[in-house]
Amino acid sequence: MRYDVVVVGCGPSGASALRRCAELGLRSLGVEKYKLPRPKPCAGILYPRVLEDFQVPREAVLSTLQGIRLIAPSGKQAFIKLDPPGAIVDRQVFDYLLVQEAVKVGAELVEEARVRKVEVRGTSYQVYVEGLGVVEAKFLVAADGVYSTIARSLNLPWRKEDLALTMQTYVRVSEEARRSVEGIFEVYYDPSKILGGWIWVAGRARDVLVGIGSSLNYLNHPLKLKQRLTSFLKHRFKEPKVLKEEAYMLPFKGPKKDSQLVKGKTIFVGDAGGFVRSDTGEGVYYAMHSGLAAAEAIYDYLAQGGSLKDLYVKKLDERGMLQLYGLTEVHEALLSVEEAEAFIDRVRKLGGA
Ligand SMILES: Cc1cc2nc3c(=O)[nH]c(=O)nc-3n(C[C@H](O)[C@H](O)[C@H](O)COP(=O)(O)OP(=O)(O)OC[C@H]3O[C@@H](n4cnc5c(N)ncnc54)[C@H](O)[C@@H]3O)c2cc1C
Structure with a gap:
């Protein structure tokens, strides 16, 4: 199975990235470890x-x-x-409706499928998915939340x-x-x-x-x-x-440094990238915008080349996400x-x- 983009995790950031990728004509797969709808600790x-x-x-x-x-x-x-x-x-209902929107516009989705690890193979990724096997992807969107497997797999731990x-x-x-x-x-x-x-x-x-x-x-x-x-x-x-x-x-502490937001052709979004207001703990809005920004950065990269990191930062900036740095x-x-x-x-x- 080969995809342009594999989105790991289907909370608000992953669902938003998945929907936008599909809308932009990218062959996209969302991989979610739980059966949906799933609960998420959140005040809502x-x-x-x-x-x-x-x-x-x-x-x-x-x-x-x-x-x-x-x-x-x-x-x-x-x-x-x-x-x-x-x-x-109710986050369980809210998140599920977002994923359904992505599926409606053509994204593929697998549930109860945990990504165990990812490996770089040439110019693409091998994504090891429990119960599904190995999936190949040109780009990864790491939307797997604060306990991100992808961050650990790519050696980008939290402090x-x-x-x-x-x-x-x-x-x-x-x-x-x-x-x-x-x-x-x-x-x-x-x-x-x-x-x-x-x-x-x-x-x-x-x-x-x-x-x-x-x-x-x-x-x-x-x-x-x-x-x-x-x-x-x-x-x-x-x-x-x-x-x-x-x-x-x-x-x-707000988003990770831009050098840690994009590694190779993996983009970190939502909690996996630290997109939470450090003054209020608000994250859903920033998860959704960062997911959309990631999809658009991938699309622009495929269309015009350049630096994926710079394209992502530009898209984040256009969406007002860079204000998250330094809210102390x-x-x-x-x-x-x-x-x-x-x-x-x-x-x-x-x-x-
Ligand atoms: C107690 C608490 C209260 C909060 N209250 C608010 C609030 O009131 N308002 C607000 O805006 N924000 C709030 N937040 C923040 C908000 O919940 C997060 O910022 C938001 O959920 C981030 O969305 P996300 O899609 O990045 O991650 P998540 O919502 O965490 O989704 C990640 C998804 O990835 C899946 N996943 C993880 N690992 C894997 C894997 N290996 N393979 C496949 N799938 C995987 C998970 O199952 C999950 O579905 C709160 C957070 C907490 C902890």
Whole structure:
């Protein structure tokens, strides 16, 4: 089996790359290790920019996102009303619809097929896919998330400081408590309780999602994160009933250097390339745009030659993705109570009442 492009992983970045490759007439295969639809640990927060740039199907929307509330250690708050509003989505449904769009325009897809490793053979790649055998590809799009097999296979590991550990708990609370946060995304900063960490609460249509994240640089033991989350939950909600718990890594320092975003004819997109806002943990928007940029860079490379890396960086720039480098203001608020208070004051001055 020979393809122009094999896209490894079918989350938002992979599905977007796959769709665009197929639209551009490239013979493309998406390889996904799980049976779809598959869950993805995520708060499901889509800011208005996502709805402006992409179709967000109604079936995926759990609640309208009305605003963001930021809370300082002292309890001081800044509220940012979103007008137009954003959305809180069910990632399992959202991601699956994106993959289906790719298949509709001619991309091929294999599910329950884990890529084990890749090898360079002449000018193409041999992709070793569990249950399928070896697939040949001229280009690879590494869309396999934060635990990227392709990055490991090509010897591009993360540094500890690039990552944050996150934990999320889905809870059922009283109807009154749920209504009080429905459609609101709250973010709590308090370095005195967890250095380098932050907590979020997302009020959804049927339950409430409470999460915690911390830079690996400051985390001595994952248990500390779990304890802080449990203690926060007890104080924030009366008798929360835990429905589900999950833990996952989050890229935390913005995109990798451009020399690590393209290796040979492999392009890294989404979490595998670090395309997450380091101030908010938002990744879906950047995953989708980086996936589209990768497909367009491959197309241009085939049409006009040149440097694949330069073409990808140009496409990323056109899509506003390079602003992701250097968003470090909030990191200081994670390390000092004074900085956290000052950060909330600045947001209030900018109009967050
Ligand atoms: C706790 C948490 C909360 C978050 N909340 C938000 C939020 O509210 N809003 C937001 O915008 N972002 C949020 N994010 C970030 C967002 O989830 C990611 O940025 C986004 O999922 C990245 O998409 P992706 O397609 O690059 O990777 P993923 O969504 O991780 O998809 C990667 C895919 O690759 C597949 N895969 C992996 N390895 C292989 C392999 N070897 N072979 C084949 N397939 C493979 C996986 O099964 C998966 O389907 C959150 C992240 C975390 C951890």
